Amino acid sequence: MLTDLHVHLRPDGEDTPASKYFTAANAERYREAATERGIEELGVSEHVHRFVQSLDVWTHPWWRENAHDDLDEYCAFVREQSDLRLGIEADFVPGAEDRMANLLEARDWDYVIGSIHFLRDAAVDMRGSEWDIWRSEEPDKVWRRYFETLGEAARSGLFDVLAHPDLVKVWGDGVPAPGGDLRRFYERAMPGIAESNVAIEVSTAGLRKPAAEIYPARAFLEMCLEAGRPVALSSDAHAPEELGHEYERAVEWLAGVGVSELAVFDRRTRSLEPLG
Numbered sequence: 001m002l003t004d005l006h007v008h009l010r011p012d013g014e015d016t017p018a019s020k021y022f023t024a025a026n027a028e029r030y031r032e033a034a035t036e037r038g039i040e041e042l043g044v045s046e047h048v049h050r051f052v053q054s055l056d057v058w059t060h061p062w063w064r065e066n067a068h069d070d071l072d073e074y075c076a077f078v079r080e081q082s083d084l085r086l087g088i089e090a091d092f093v094p095g096a097e098d099r100m101a102n103l104l105e106a107r108d109w110d111y112v113i114g115s116i117h118f119l120r121d122a123a124v125d126m127r128g129s130e131w132d133i134w135r136s137e138e139p140d141k142v143w144r145r146y147f148e149t150l151g152e153a154a155r156s157g158l159f160d161v162l163a164h165p166d167l168v169k170v171w172g173d174g175v176p177a178p179g180g181d182l183r184r185f186y187e188r189a190m191p192g193i194a195e196s197n198v199a200i201e202v203s204t205a206g207l208r209k210p211a212a213e214i215y216p217a218r219a220f221l222e223m224c225l226e227a228g229r230p231v232a233l234s235s236d237a238h239a240p241e242e243l244g245h246e247y248e249r250a251v252e253w254l255a256g257v258g259v260s261e262l263a264v265f266d267r268r269t270r271s272l273e274p275l276g
């Protein structure tokens, strides 16, 4: 089986209202594109920050600018007008675990994907914006904090899947990056990941970014496999044509690290299906 669980029904940014994208016809376009690519298990995971209810969790100015839609309408749309799995991409906000738990537990997701885009108020993936962490911070410090936070996210128990686990590499050579063996950073996440029940996302989105690599790096995934964590395969598509992006390459890559099963989810219960 092939899966695509970390999927957005619309691009990020302006002029992408729910009324235009949360429609049966749009969901059907995604289903058709997935079927063409041999992807059976298809779900959507809109960004939590696009929903007004996210402001009960965190009031970062960038979230305030982007929180327009109603979360319960999104859930009802996916359940009633599509045949897609219902997921969400939710940020891990340290200190707001209880508030995020309240938001998540009130709704019947098939799965919750946990992400780290921000370290405190600064974003690792918003190059050039006023929130860009790379304007001021030392790369080693950012990488250390990123992986420590990733471990905390796993340990929080809030999430079924850890998204794009080494997103901190997104800009490739475009920002200063630490040298040498990067396992010294990965190790900071591993105690939390090893104690958790979380699945590790393997995402081909990194291949579309300056990093030009699958998320996560092979060495990171090997450490997670050693810790007994299963793998969830996704493309982080923001349009139907991005579904299953470079999956031939991902499947081969997964086989190379000894992964033979993929995680699937139903009402937050995980099972494993043979890969391929």
Ligand SMILES: [Zn+2]
Pocket: 089, 115, 117, 163, 164
């Ligand atoms: Zn993300």
Ligand SMILES: [Zn+2]
Pocket: 006, 007, 008, 089, 236
């Ligand atoms: Zn995403």
